[in-house]
Amino acid sequence: MNSDSRAIRALIEAYADAVFRRDAEAWQANWHEDARWDLMGTLIEGRTAIVAAWQQAMAGFAFVGFMCQPGPIEVVGDAASARVWVRETLVDTDGRRRELFGRYDDEYRRTAEGWKIARRSYRIIQEL
Secondary structure, eight states: OOHHHHHHHHHHHHHHHHHHHTOHHHHHTTEEEEEEEEETTEEEESHHHHHHHHHHHHTTEEEEEEEEEEEEEEEETTEEEEEEEEEEEEEETTSOEEEEEEEEEEEEEEETTEEEEEEEEEEEEEEO
16 A cells, blocks of 8 residues: 555544544545535535535434445556545434444545545445
């Protein structure tokens, strides 16, 4: 595995860690300023709007568990893409629990600060 692939894996891990800790500042650091997030058909554009939508969604949960496993990472110059498999455990503020399996289709961009998520598309594959 080359250094770019390792750096992108570290980015994916930092994203998951920030979700578990509900740390908006750490979570937003993973996104490119001009990022686009396709959240099950709803397109959110720009890091500021993405973080605001995430904070609003997280407010509805008493607990969020977030595990992910990257698939192949393809790097071409300053751009990269990957598929990331996700398992989420969600407990809403009323105590209802959901288990989701999903997939991110990602595009990344190299910046002066390192690799950032440029586009992320999320789909639920299965709910238990």
